[in-house]
Amino acid sequence: xxxxxxxxxxxxxxxxxxxxxxxxxxxxxxxxxxxxxxxxxxxxxxxxxxxxxxxxxxxxxxxxxxxxxxxxxxxxxxxxxxxxxxxxxxxxxxxxxxxxxxxxxxxxxxxxxxxxxxxxxxxxxxxxxxxxxxxxxxxxxxxxxxxxxxxxxxxxxxxxxxxxxxxxxxxxxxxxxxxxxxxxxxxxxxxxxxxxxxxxxxxxxxxxxxxxxxxxxxxxxxxxxxxxxxxxxxxxxxxxxxxxxxxxxxxxxxxxxxxxxxxxxxxxxxxxxxxxxxxxxxxxxxxxxxxxxxxxxxxxxxxxxxxxxxxxxxxxxxxxxxxxxxxxxxxxxxxxxxxxxxxxxxxxxxxxxxxxxxxxxxxxxxxxxxxxxxxxxxxxxxxxxxxxxxxxxxxxxxxxxxxxxxxxxxxxxxxxxxxxxxxxxxxxxxxxxxxx
Amino acid sequence: xxxxxxxxxxxxxxxxxxxxxxxxxxxxxxxxxxxxxxxxxxxxxxxxxxxxxxxxxxxxxxxxxxxxxxxxxxxxxxxxxxxxxxxxxxxxxxxxxxxxxxxxxxxxxxxxxxxxxxxxxxxxxxxxxxxxxxxxxxxxxxxxxxxxxxxxxxxxxxxxxxxxxxxxxxxxxxxxxxxxxxxxxxxxxxxxxxxxxxxxxxxxxxxxxxxxxxxxxxxxxxxxxxxxxxxxxxxxxxxxxxxxxxxxxxxxxxxxxxxxxxxxxxxxxxxxxxxxxxxxxxxxxxxxxxxxxxxxxxxxxxxxxxxxxxxxxxxxxxxxxxxxxxxxxxxxxxxxxxxxxxxxxxxxxxxxxxxxxxxxxxxxxxxxxxxxxxxxxxxxxxxxxxxxxxxxxxxxxxxxxxxxxxxxxxxxxxxxxxxxxxxxxxxxxxxxxxxx
Numbered sequence: 001x002x003x004x005x006x007x008x009x010x011x012x013x014x015x016x017x018x019x020x021x022x023x024x025x026x027x028x029x030x031x032x033x034x035x036x037x038x039x040x041x042x043x044x045x046x047x048x049x050x051x052x053x054x055x056x057x058x059x060x061x062x063x064x065x066x067x068x069x070x071x072x073x074x075x076x077x078x079x080x081x082x083x084x085x086x087x088x089x090x091x092x093x094x095x096x097x098x099x100x101x102x103x104x105x106x107x108x109x110x111x112x113x114x115x116x117x118x119x120x121x122x123x124x125x126x127x128x129x130x131x132x133x134x135x136x137x138x139x140x141x142x143x144x145x146x147x148x149x150x151x152x153x154x155x156x157x158x159x160x161x162x163x164x165x166x167x168x169x170x171x172x173x174x175x176x177x178x179x180x181x182x183x184x185x186x187x188x189x190x191x192x193x194x195x196x197x198x199x200x201x202x203x204x205x206x207x208x209x210x211x212x213x214x215x216x217x218x219x220x221x222x223x224x225x226x227x228x229x230x231x232x233x234x235x236x237x238x239x240x241x242x243x244x245x246x247x248x249x250x251x252x253x254x255x256x257x258x259x260x261x262x263x264x265x266x267x268x269x270x271x272x273x274x275x276x277x278x279x280x281x282x283x284x285x286x287x288x289x290x291x292x293x294x295x296x297x298x299x300x301x302x303x304x305x306x307x308x309x310x311x312x313x314x315x316x317x318x319x320x321x322x323x324x325x326x327x328x329x330x331x332x333x334x335x336x337x338x339x340x341x342x343x344x345x346x347x348x349x350x351x352x353x354x355x356x357x358x359x360x361x362x363x364x365x366x367x368x369x370x371x372x373x374x375x376x377x378x379x380x381x382x383x384x385x386x387x388x389x390x391x392x393x394x395x396x397x398x399x400x401x402x403x404x405x406x407x408x409x410x411x412x413x414x415x416x417x418x419x420x421x422x423x424x425x426x427x428x429x430x431x432x433x434x435x436x
Numbered sequence: 437x438x439x440x441x442x443x444x445x446x447x448x449x450x451x452x453x454x455x456x457x458x459x460x461x462x463x464x465x466x467x468x469x470x471x472x473x474x475x476x477x478x479x480x481x482x483x484x485x486x487x488x489x490x491x492x493x494x495x496x497x498x499x500x501x502x503x504x505x506x507x508x509x510x511x512x513x514x515x516x517x518x519x520x521x522x523x524x525x526x527x528x529x530x531x532x533x534x535x536x537x538x539x540x541x542x543x544x545x546x547x548x549x550x551x552x553x554x555x556x557x558x559x560x561x562x563x564x565x566x567x568x569x570x571x572x573x574x575x576x577x578x579x580x581x582x583x584x585x586x587x588x589x590x591x592x593x594x595x596x597x598x599x600x601x602x603x604x605x606x607x608x609x610x611x612x613x614x615x616x617x618x619x620x621x622x623x624x625x626x627x628x629x630x631x632x633x634x635x636x637x638x639x640x641x642x643x644x645x646x647x648x649x650x651x652x653x654x655x656x657x658x659x660x661x662x663x664x665x666x667x668x669x670x671x672x673x674x675x676x677x678x679x680x681x682x683x684x685x686x687x688x689x690x691x692x693x694x695x696x697x698x699x700x701x702x703x704x705x706x707x708x709x710x711x712x713x714x715x716x717x718x719x720x721x722x723x724x725x726x727x728x729x730x731x732x733x734x735x736x737x738x739x740x741x742x743x744x745x746x747x748x749x750x751x752x753x754x755x756x757x758x759x760x761x762x763x764x765x766x767x768x769x770x771x772x773x774x775x776x777x778x779x780x781x782x783x784x785x786x787x788x789x790x791x792x793x794x795x796x797x798x799x800x801x802x803x804x805x806x807x808x809x810x811x812x813x814x815x816x817x818x819x820x821x822x823x824x825x826x827x828x829x830x831x832x833x834x835x836x837x838x839x840x841x842x843x844x845x846x847x848x849x850x851x852x853x854x855x856x857x858x859x860x861x862x863x864x865x866x867x868x869x870x871x872x
Contacts, residue, residue: 112799340590
């Protein structure tokens, strides 16, 4: 993974880097959390990729639960409990769920949607013959997420009725000591802990992401290694060598100069869910009513996800002609080994002759190249993240880079990137409505 | 479909309605376009749902092309050529593509993504036995869309090699007289026209949307009837009876008071693609460098799509605590006939006891109710669109309402909602790069 700032104009970049100097002591603090393997601070997640105990526990449980008969892994969870897993699943298996291949599918059960639940319980569940064919992984950090608990019960009831074996085929992932943890314990259902100080949106490299992905057969060792390898750079004390610091610096600078929207513009469409994972990370970490001193500030950067080239035909006009209120990060893979070519002999010969014999790589590179020139001409600021390939290793690196970037950005914008106090307002009202 | 403004405070609503009075002559013009069935103006799309010639042409071609053997309809198109069709497909069949049902699937081939094309050509195409099992619908208004032409050739080459019959199994939809039209004509490939003055993002009720949806078996007569029935309201000369005028008035008012982001927050997750259809409609129609007088203005409202309850666990914190730069439209269905219930006897008994025996409808209604109370308390402006059900009729009404709303909003913000001049900047560069 490589962060490219060629197109941040020199002036902006130098000014942004200079403005971000104050974060140096916090980076030193983060480096300390890393070197001490400290799990007692909010930044504990930086230690997850080095945690061999988690890997071993995941491996053991996978061995225990997964056989070649496994057809569906139901991941029941919402927000930080499933966005990271879905990002990786869609990046690696994007589009393939449509086919009739006989591989294990991951089925995401997030919101309490009746049409979705009916399809899962009436079609998927009824197609199963024996308990080895399914696994339910139900994840809630607090152990009290309404949708997750409701969906878990609805799904388990259907599985119990049609296939059986639900207690043996369920794994609970939650905070140690939560009501969910205790209930799993009482019922002798397997359960794994999320380290206390690791919040949902920073938890993908804990059991939350590693267990369901490993159960599917994803190379989670590579995922974790990608995160491990980039961490040293993201904690580097010199901004010139630290991509997380550079990105946070440009985002903070842009925000203070009126660019309050951050667009993650992926040019590999299978990375859309990775953009959505980042949408939570940025939205929830920086969107705050109060700053660290308790002052009412209503800080926040609105994250958007765009897909190239699709969204050039949707919101491209707005981006190029509309208000200059956005900073863009183009994310793309440089691996074109699977490119497909337009045949030389065509059915529609006279139309768009310039694509004759060109490959998908040629076409997408030309479109991205055209867009970068157009952004430059319109003076729209952007960064680029180049992935060597769409693989667990590169995605692990990207996620670790972004999680550390977010901690630094919180520090620069003087907000707490680890809490989410305002969601309580709707949850309290929902609870009241449900209890009446 | 019902627009509900109970939560727009009286002051704002009255002020917004008063500020939007100037659009009255334009509404009279639109009513004239409708009563004269005028296809020579930019607003021609308002006449599509009354066009029996299109319906008859679509019916005849469906009869000719569709048999019970049909397994895959490949819709090759991007932006306005596929977003409306995908919105309706996902609303009606959302989640169901995962299963092994033997119904016809719609496969969207939009961007030139190598991983996607490999899967389609190597897995789906090779699973086909004879030409009746597939249909390729390739759509480009201009007839010169790079991605669409490239994908069409790649797909047809694979189909030709493995199954054959490609010329008989392809339908081209484009402007009459385009290079694409002429090439289809020369090759004796069936083709249908898009009325000249109907732009891509207003074209869902032309052959662009109606043909592939009818081929799949969607009740397009209901879709069109929904649009027809709401048109009279959306052209009504009194704002109190005109939902399109009301919505445009509130959006225009909010934009002029600093709310430059518009969030379509769907509380039926299968409507996410409908939100993405609207994202193009709003982004491309209002995002403009110049106003109607040629003055440089950089006008634009950034559209976002949020999914309830999923995104409450993602960007809910930002929305409730962050900058007050958004106007929200909650979209939800009031049909709960397919609700599923949490069993009374639960596996995890002590956790979130308030959901015991509650249905998905109870839970989602309580969450939406809680969110509305929280938005009100935080003084975040919102509208509500209540659909009687997620059916072609209601979706047709919603789309017609939104397309007319957009014409009115363009008039209020003094921009041309029918063009997209700035996308030429990247297209020119892309062409140069591809030709070199």
